[in-house]
Amino acid sequence: MAWGISPRKIITIPLGDYSPDYYLTLLYHAFKNLGWRIGYFNRDGIIGYTQISWESYAEEVSARIIGNDIVIKSECVGYQFFFTDYGKNAKNLELLVNGEIEYVEYHLQDSLHETTQQLIDSIPDNQFINLEDPPMGYKEKLRTFLSAFTPAPKYFITPLLVIINIVAFFLTHVIIIALFVASIFNATRHNGNHFEVHDLKETFENLYLSVGFSSRNPVLHGQVWRLVTSIFSHFSLLHLGGNMIVLIYIGSLIESKLGRWNYLILYLLTGICASITSVIWHDHGVAAGASGAIFGLFGILLALLSTKFYEASARRALLISTVIFVAYSIIPIGKEVDHAAHFGGLISGYLFGLLAYSGLKNRKQTIVVGLASIATLAYTACCLAFAPVYQLRDLKELTHHTQKLSNSLQQNFYGNYNMSHDSVMYLLNTKALPEIDTLKDIAPKLNKLTLPKKQKQVAVIKSKLILEECKLYTLLYKEYRDRDPVKYRPEINIATQNINDLRVEWTKTGDDPDLDDDDN
Known part of the structure; x- marks a missing residue:
């Protein structure tokens, strides 16, 4: 073999x-x-x-x-x-x-x-x-391991891109490790040698963002440069290695056909299209990787194979092999795979490939690159202008604050059996009632947040739930104050039933009201 x-x-x-x-x-x-x-x-x-x-x-x-x-x-x-x-x-x-x-x-x-x-x-x-x-360009000359990393007249940009990606991976991960060690040191110093596990995911997301990875809100808030830096960023050696192998393969096929500078510009443009597609598709999370740009190159190749750019027999062989690879690579399976970037790169690459064919046929490649650049800028600008900035962090903070207040109120109303009536009333007046007022202020804030559909649905339910809980605790306060276990009981039962109904409605959204938001 x-x-x-x-x-x-x-x-x-x-x-x-x-x-x-x-x-x-x-x-x-x-x-x-x-x-x-x-x-x-x-x-x-x-x-x-x-x-x-x-x-x-x-x-x-x-x-x-x-x-x-x-x-x-x-x-x-x-x-x-x-x-x-x-x-x-x-x-x-x-x-x-x-x-x-x-x-x-x-x-x-x-x-x-x-x-x-x-x-x-x-x-x-x-x-x-x-x-x-x-027909297979420089691919047939990749005969040794080092030849894949060695620039040559018809294979110049691809090895440079591979080397840049490798260097960028090791530099960013050295920085990430250094910052991570520093964050653990600071956390343990301020929290008494205690570092909470649920902080880990958010910590790493922040670390990835600090070295140029992409995410929805930073990009939509103006950090557009992440659309480019994320193309040269990778999460792991396996992530990097898989992408670089495929980049060497597809680059060796088409770089010599497009010309080195057209190839480089189209690689970056399809990568940007892939990155912005990922940004507007995903509500949250961090994204990175060269795969979007690589799928852009496959889109360009598919476009050229759909024309008369290649000889008929070569076109047939390349088309079948390329379609097979793209088909089983782009199937949307796997939670950690950025399918939006793959589709964004593939579609933009196909469109740019048709432009490239026109330019190669008519020897007007500069115009083609200009049109592709304008199209990329227009698409990116539209995405930045019309994509909503989701307030997921605000949702998390308000939910966490709500949970703390709810726990405190529950303790104040149900955990003081050994205290005198006057002591309980003092506690309720000085602590519980202000907490109820604070909760009431949080409810409309939750309603006004800009969120994805599911989170918005949950936020609306949370807002209603907060108001019902405030109503319940206010009635319990009056009942305890007046020492009358009968007068307010019907309203208390109605409020309790409303709370239970809202929790059932919350569960139907797929979220779990019994879990603290930080644990989800």
């Missing part, structure tokens, strides 16, 4: 006294007999694509005349999970060299000269592709 980002199998056959034209003729007819689609044929070599099957979604088989040798290669067109070809390329070469060529040679032995001449005469003057600019 062959391994690598682009698994391949290569064999070199010395021609000896054998004519290169004769051998290429044998290869041409062998390709035809095997049902492989020929995308290029000339006196310097041949390129073909295997049939699509359950075992394979096409390999590119090429042969090149180099000196007095012919180098035959079978290489996977699409991205391979686990970086292995599962023996497909070796099987292709075995079928070709040790089977079909011998069969063709046997049947053409008496007419090989005439057949070769007819084939050479039929070669068109201009072909869609050539061996100097193969």
